[in-house]
Amino acid sequence: xxxxxxxxxxxxxxxxxxxxxxxxxxxxxxxxxxxxxxxxxxxxxxxxxxxxxxxxxxxxxxxxxxxxxxxxxxxxxxxxxxxxxxxxxxxxxxxxxxxxxxxxxxxxxxxxxxxxxxxxxxxxxxxxxxxxxxxxxxxxxxxxxxxxxxxxxxxxxxxxxxxxxxxxxxxxxxxxxxxxxxxxxxxxxxxxxxxxxxxxxxxxxxxxxxxxxxxxxxxxxxxxxxxxxxxxxxxxxxxxxxxxxxxxxxxxxxxxxxxxxxxxxxxxxxxxxxxxxxxxxxxxxxxxxxxxxxxxxxxxxxxxxxxxxxxxxxxxxxxxxxxxxxxxxxxxxxxxxxxxxxxxxxxxxxxxxxxxxxxxxxxxxxxxxxxxxxxxxxxxxxxxxxxxxxxxxxxxxxxxxxxxxxxxxxxxxxxxxxxxxxxxxxxxxxxxxxxxxxxxxxxxxxxxxxxxxxxxxxxxxxxxxxxxxxxxxxxxxxxxxxxxxxxxxxxxxxxxxxxxxxxxxxxxxxxxxx
RNA sequence: GCCGGAGUAGCUCAGUUGGUCAGAGCAGCGGAAUCAUAAUCCGCGUGUCGGGGGUUCAAGUCCCUCCUCCGGCACCA
Numbered sequence: 030x031x032x033x034x035x036x037x038x039x040x041x042x043x044x045x046x047x048x049x050x051x052x053x054x055x056x057x058x059x060x061x062x063x064x065x066x067x068x069x070x071x072x073x074x075x076x077x078x079x080x081x082x083x084x085x086x087x088x089x090x091x092x093x094x095x096x097x098x099x100x101x102x103x104x105x106x107x108x109x110x111x112x113x114x115x116x117x118x119x120x121x122x123x124x125x126x127x128x129x130x131x132x133x134x135x136x137x138x139x140x141x142x143x144x145x146x147x148x149x150x151x152x153x154x155x156x157x158x159x160x161x162x163x164x165x166x167x168x169x170x171x172x173x174x175x176x177x178x179x180x181x182x183x184x185x186x187x188x189x190x191x192x193x194x195x196x197x198x199x200x201x202x203x204x205x206x207x208x209x210x211x212x213x214x215x216x217x218x219x220x221x222x223x224x225x226x227x228x229x230x231x232x233x234x235x236x237x238x239x240x241x242x243x244x245x246x247x248x249x250x251x252x253x254x255x256x257x258x259x260x261x262x263x264x265x266x267x268x269x270x271x272x273x274x275x276x277x278x279x280x281x282x283x284x285x286x287x288x289x290x291x292x293x294x295x296x297x298x299x300x301x302x303x304x305x306x307x308x309x310x311x312x313x314x315x316x317x318x319x320x321x322x323x324x325x326x327x328x329x330x331x332x333x334x335x336x337x338x339x340x341x342x343x344x345x346x347x348x349x350x351x352x353x354x355x356x357x358x359x360x361x362x363x364x365x366x367x368x369x370x371x372x373x374x375x376x377x378x379x380x381x382x383x384x385x386x387x388x389x390x391x392x393x394x395x396x397x398x399x400x401x402x403x404x405x406x407x408x409x410x411x412x413x414x415x416x417x418x419x420x421x422x423x424x425x426x427x428x429x430x431x432x433x434x435x436x437x438x439x440x441x442x443x444x445x446x447x448x449x450x451x452x453x454x455x456x457x458x459x460x461x462x463x464x465x466x467x468x469x470x471x472x473x474x475x476x477x478x479x480x481x482x483x484x485x486x487x488x489x490x491x492x493x494x495x496x497x498x499x500x501x502x503x504x505x506x507x508x509x510x511x512x513x514x515x516x517x518x519x520x521x522x523x524x525x526x527x528x529x530x531x532x533x534x535x536x537x538x539x540x541x542x543x
Numbered sequence: 544g545c546c547g548g549a550g551u552a553g554c555u556c557a558g559u560u561g562g563u564c565a566g567a568g569c570a571g572c573g574g575a576a577u578c579a580u581a582a583u584c585c586g587c588g589u590g591u592c593g594g595g596g597g598u599u600c601a602a603g604u605c606c607c608u609c610c611u612c613c614g615g616c617a618c619c620a
Contacts, residue, residue: 083620152618462577
């Protein structure tokens with residue numbers, strides 16, 4: 030059994046969970062479930078990022094302590110993940126003692142390695158907003174984008190990480206590992222980014238300005254810059270570092286401690302590819318830790334713009350769809366409609382098309398098969414050979430696995446749906462209702478029904494990662510003990526199973542009339 | 544401005560190293576069937592593969608050029 034460690038970013042606890050968070054996390058969940066079904070020992074990590082100025086300010090504005098706010102927001106995220114059927118193994122919070130200790134240990138390692146130095150940070154500071162703004166944010170007018178007041182160029186003491194020292198090594202790593210950053214277009218962008226001299230990374234903020242953070246081990250007057258704090262969570266949760274050990278035995282360099290590090294996959298939106306593909310790997314290099322095996326940056330959902338929606342002004346929140354169509358249908362839409370890594374636009378029409386596909390192709394296949402087993406064979410799957418779609422099924426499984434292994438989930442799920450279409454065609458070709466009428470048709474009918482039941486068992490397996498509840502429901506109705514794993518599919522026996530016919534897996538559903 | 548990507552049927556998109564590659568799904572039209580959630584299945588596309596030029600026996604598939612659209616260009620989590 031191989032192991033698989035995958036992560037989502039930890040989400041900043043100053044705001045409510047939204048579709049961006051949900052998409053990343055569902056994508057991670059689908060991959061985690063797929064790996065488990067394939068027999069891997071999976072560690073699926075998500076969590077919340079809880080330090081920094083925005084948290085500090087948001088808490089103050091609500092009359093809470095920062096930690097009180099974070100407790101509330103972490104709960105909010107955990108609740109949403111539960112409703113979306115997220116199966117994370119660990120929910121990490123950067124305010125956990127373990128994480129704080131690992132951050133301190135890692136920073137100390139960087140310091141001991143000579144990659145930290147003291148200097149001055151220069152930036153555009155807004156007195157009114159009490160924070161720095163980027164060039165992009167202030168625009169040519171050089172005013173803060175919130176209040177519109179002029180910002181000023183100021184300097185303050187900061188500690189810096191010698192990120193520039195690792196520039197060439199990072200470029201080499203990306204060039205020697207073409208699939209390290211996917212999709213390819215993001216890799217190109219990172220390489221383009223690295224085409225210019227890399228600046229060193231400011232890793233601290235004066236505590237006088239921001240108190241809600243992890244103090245630097247060597248200077249309590251400064252707290253760790255939130256991105257550095259946040260990224261380290263991936264190592265914290267892996268168990269690679271023992272902050273209580275002697276400095277040389279904590280797990281940096283030398284013989285590694287038994288752990289889940291390096292991560293097999295970091296997932297994130299394309300907006301934070303730079304932090305994950307540049308800041309993070311160079312920090313790891315500086316601390317003598319191996320790099321993650323793969324970085325996957327996905328695209329954004331944009332809301333399709335139509336004349337209708339513009340005049341009516343109705344913007345649908347995909348998260349709200351869950352209440353109308355169910356969690357599994359929303360997960361299906363998100364995974365099926367967006368080519369992994371690319372942008373996609375949400376429209377109610379496309380959503381309905383994908384829901385109808387589920388309902389009509391897959392749901393109806395399940396229902397008609399179970400109904401026929403009940404009607405013609407007293408609800409017991411016959412013992413006949415189940416080889417009617419042997420080749421098509423094997424092909425579908427192979428294409429599915431190629432898709433998911435290659436992080437083209439939409440292709441994998443398209444292959445699964447294609448098998449369901451093929452099975453519907455098989456029903457039409459065999460005409461089991463005619464076989465049932467023919468006096469000598471019994472053996473043929475047995476084979477038809479056994480084949481269809483077996484196909485449903487396979488489909489339950491293929492669809493489980495994306496639609497866990499419906500897949501379990503289908504497996505139960507088929508009379509299986511549970512959703513089959515990939516290793517079970519080859520020898521999946523369906524003869525003798527007692528099936529149950531029940532309400533449709535995907536009931537009629539629609540948007541409320543406008 | 545610099546770097547990168549994309550422009551293929553009404554819509555969303557597939558199309559490895561150039562040679563049945565002109566395709567799939569949806570929508571539309573016609574038909575079949577009745578086990579099933581009126582759910583299914585079959586048949587039907589005269590698309591300048593963004594424009595132009597070039598290489599080649601042969602180009603969505605390579606080269607040049609032009610047009611259009613999109614993405615990235617760091618400390619914002």
